Amino acid sequence: MNVAVLASGVGSNLQALLERVHGREGVSIVAVASDRVDAPALSRAREAGVACASFPVGRYRAREARDLAMAGWLVEREANLVVLAGYMALLSPSFLLRFPGRVINVHPALLPAFPGLGAVAQALAYGVKVFGVTVHFVDEGVDTGPVILQRAIELADAREPADVLARLQEIEHDLLPEAVTLIARGAVSLDPVNPRRVLIER
Numbered sequence: 557m558n559v560a561v562l563a564s565g566v567g568s569n570l571q572a573l574l575e576r577v578h579g580r581e582g583v584s585i586v587a588v589a590s591d592r593v594d595a596p597a598l599s600r601a602r603e604a605g606v607a608c609a610s611f612p613v614g615r616y617r618a619r620e621a622r623d624l625a626m627a628g629w630l631v632e633r634e635a636n637l638v639v640l641a642g643y644m645a646l647l648s649p650s651f652l653l654r655f656p657g658r659v660i661n662v663h664p665a666l667l668p669a670f671p672g673l674g675a676v677a678q679a680l681a682y683g684v685k686v687f688g689v690t691v692h693f694v695d696e697g698v699d700t701g702p703v704i705l706q707r708a709i710e711l712a713d714a715r716e717p718a719d720v721l722a723r724l725q726e727i728e729h730d731l732l733p734e735a736v737t738l739i740a741r742g743a744v745s746l747d748p749v750n751p752r753r754v755l756i757e758r
């Protein structure tokens with residue numbers, strides 16, 4: 557399975573994928589793309605010898621044109637799974653049509669609670685005692701696609717977003733590689749009776 561990773565920021569999840577899934581069980585990370593020219597994730601890709609490119613929206617006439625250019629580049633690299641690892645822009649429907657059912661995302665909250673930007677700040681402001689991470693398929697909504705894996709952590713006295721995010725990222729670095737490995741094994745499917753439900757064969 558050829559994996560493409562989209563990342564806007566630091567790229568710690570990309571790093572986890574490079575270390576835990578790249579080159580194992582027939583999985584290769586073949587491309588890393590970003591909407592930001594200066595994303596540190598791109599340097600991680602370069603260091604690992606993985607093809608990388610940036611697609612800042614300002615270089616195109618609109619977001620959709622950018623997304624189509626990015627999809628074309630990923631198709632050229634023969635990617636057949638796209639992993640959003642801290643990719644902070646919404647993908648156009650025409651991008652998703654190039655990879656039907658083959659785009660997944662990691663989100664630092666227990667969806668459907670706290671979708672979108674600032675999930676940890678939203679959860680802290682709400683006063684929750686249990687936080688968590690979701691890996692889900694991407695559809696046209698904001699963090700609304702079927703849930704593949706979730707893991708919770710109780711942090712009853714949490715106050716600082718940075719502290720919570722650090723704990724959640726430890727979970728992300730396990731859960732995202734696990735999801736990619738399960739997909740590569742063909743162990744992930746949608747329940748035909750309720751396609752919101754993701755079935756996992758272990």
Ligand code: GAR
Nearest residue numbers: 565566567568569641642662663664
């Ligand atoms: C991750 O914590 C990821 O869950 C979050 O961005 C961070 C990226 O970290 N994504 C979202 O909030 C998407 N809505 P990283 O660049 O170190 O992998």
